[in-house]
Amino acid sequence: MSEIVWQKRQFGHRARLELTPAQTLLIDAQAHAARATWNLLHDFWTMTPKCRRSLKAADAAIRQARKDVDWLAVLPAQAAQAVLKTYFQAWKNCWDGRAGEPDFKARFRTVMSVDIPQGRDLNIVRVHRRWGTVQIPKIGRVRFRWTKNLPVGKRANQENRITGARLVKEALGWHIAFRIQLLEPKPEPHEGPEVGIDCGVNIPLALSDENHHDHGRPARLPDGTSDRDKWLNPNEKAKLLRLEQRAAHRKSFRKPGQRTSNRLKRTYDQIAGLRATAKRRATDWQHQTTTEIARAYGVIVVEQLDIPNMVKSAKGTVEEPGKNVAQKSGLNRSISQEAWGRTMTMLTYKTSRHGGTLHKVPAPGTSLRCSACGFTTPGSRKDQATFVCKNPDCGWSGNADWNAARYILHLYRIGLVTIPAAGRAVVRRLHDVNPTIAR
Structure with missing residues (x-):
């Protein structure tokens, strides 16, 4: 009998959140605060002389900004530290030649997200065959769609656990992406053809x-x-065509430099929802x-x-x-x-x-x-x-x-x-x- 070889596997699992309107507004505020923190950090880094740039100085600037600006304080402190860590990692990737320089994050062209770096803050509980609840800092308990057995409760230990999560907003709503670590037996070599x-x-x-x-x-x-819309059924294709025509008609009234109207934004959101359905x-x-x-x-x-x-x-x-x-x-x-x-x-x-x-x-x-x-x-x-x-x-x-x-x-x-x-x-x-x- 061969000895079992164990290996550590790290992967992610995404689940849909079921939010109330009040919770949606709170998470949106946190996501905008995280984006603004990145932009402020980018301005601090690019405008500060090289001799004064350091991780300690950037951390002090973030702490001071959270004290001076009330709407930045809606972002949990650990999430703000995660923004700082991600920003410095982006510069390391640039210096190593793996990516370009970090840039300003625009409001409407950036994926809204909030990081929860520590898994122990989540306190996940399964309450139903289809639903579970998760504790989100400064938001409270939120329901999410349970589609995978997560290492929580008695199944969780030092080797099998959730190490963190990230809240991500897509066209179909807010999702939570768990970072999972498991200790599993190494698979035997596959004998297939x-x-x-x-x-x-x-x-x-x-x-x-x-x-x-x-x-x-x-x-x-x-x-x-x-057929660029082959993953949509005929009714969805007809609806998408109507929405695209409506968006083109409303866009024709917008003058150069004028802000996008709320009606046009809602039409764009509906189009993005159909595109996201096809992608899923x-x-x-x-x-x-x-x-x-x-x-x-x-x-x-x-x-x-x-x-x-x-x-x-x-x-x-x-x-x-x-x-x-x-x-x-x-x-x-x-x-x-x-x-x-x-x-x-x-x-x-x-x-x-x-x-x-x-x-x-x-x-x-x-x-x-x-x-x-x-x-x-x-x-x-x-x-x-x-x-x-x-x-x-x-x-x-x-x-x-x-x-x-x-x-x-x-x-x-x-x-x-x-x-x-x-x-x-x-x-x-x-x-x-x-x-x-x-x-």
């Missing part, structure tokens, strides 16, 4: 064994244009699909995609205008809607949790090379859906995304994988095997 996965537009996730995963929502309308449906499908794949396969092989480069505009310049700009714009919208990056992130951590491994192979040529003979023949990829090998000795035909998935798995089997190193992808052969195309 190998599979190559190609992320496509016609087939969202094409697998090399033909066990494709499709959400049943076509990316194209009957007239050939991209897409994310739910991604979660269910990636979990199913991680449970079924031991080795998962995907492409090393450079998505920002893939969705660049084809408009070009005045001197050298691009070609097929409208078609490329539709393809870019379809790629962005599929959210391939989010799918890869989910596959990465879920594969590790189930004992499997995820590998990435070079992306260039996977959609143009035949998975049966290994040759790239001009004209084989006629459109987005069909692949017909023009090699006279081959003639293989099938779905283009399935062909790419088969070739992706072949690249892994010959040991051609990418390993990130110093900000770039290094291609290495990990093992020598028979370089025969997988059939």
Whole structure:
């Protein structure tokens, strides 16, 4: 009998809050105070000479500001310290080359949030099968939707506990994101088969064994244009169209430099709510699909995609205008809607949790090379859906995304994988095997 190896896992869990109107106003005030604290801290840091900048001086400035300004004091002291810690971490990320310089947070372009750094202040209690309550500093007890067994009460200890939380406001209301730490047994190595996965537009996730995963929502309308609202039902699409027309009509009366009217803001909020509903449906499908794949396969092989480069505009310049700009714009919208990056992130951590491994192979040529003979023949990829090998000795035909998935798995089997190193992808052969195309 093998010895159990324990490992510490840290992850987040988001739940919807059920707030009263009074509680909503209080949390909104805290979020605005947190944003203002960040902006005041940014002004203090950028206007102070370098010789006088220090963490101690910034902390003293925040404490003094909370004493002098009453509406800043609605933010709990620990949340204000969390703003200070986040701001300094942002500068460290900038100095290390991982991000740009911290900037001013605008009122209407910033996600409203409040941090609760210590988990012991939450005092979570489950009161019903569907609901629980959490203690929020200076707000009181708030109900939240219980969808996951949290380490609270008798289940909580030094190794299994909630270390903190963050309140986040979205288009669908306020949510609480718990930071959870668990001590779990390390999963046994997954003995499942190998599979190559190609992320496509016609087939969202094409697998090399033909066990494709499709959400049943076509990316194209009957007239050939991209359907940017495919996750909404017909009634919701009609409502979204009416709201967009209403917003455009009301916006036409606004003069340059004039503030947005409350009516227009409410219309924008309704549009954002429908967009958020569509995103939640897409994310739910991604979660269910990636979990199913991680449970079924031991080795998962995907492409090393450079998505920002893939969705660049084809408009070009005045001197050298691009070609097929409208078609490329539709393809870019379809790629962005599929959210391939989010799918890869989910596959990465879920594969590790189930004992499997995820590998990435070079992306260039996977959609143009035949998975049966290994040759790239001009004209084989006629459109987005069909692949017909023009090699006279081959003639293989099938779905283009399935062909790419088969070739992706072949690249892994010959040991051609990418390993990130110093900000770039290094291609290495990990093992020598028979370089025969997988059939």
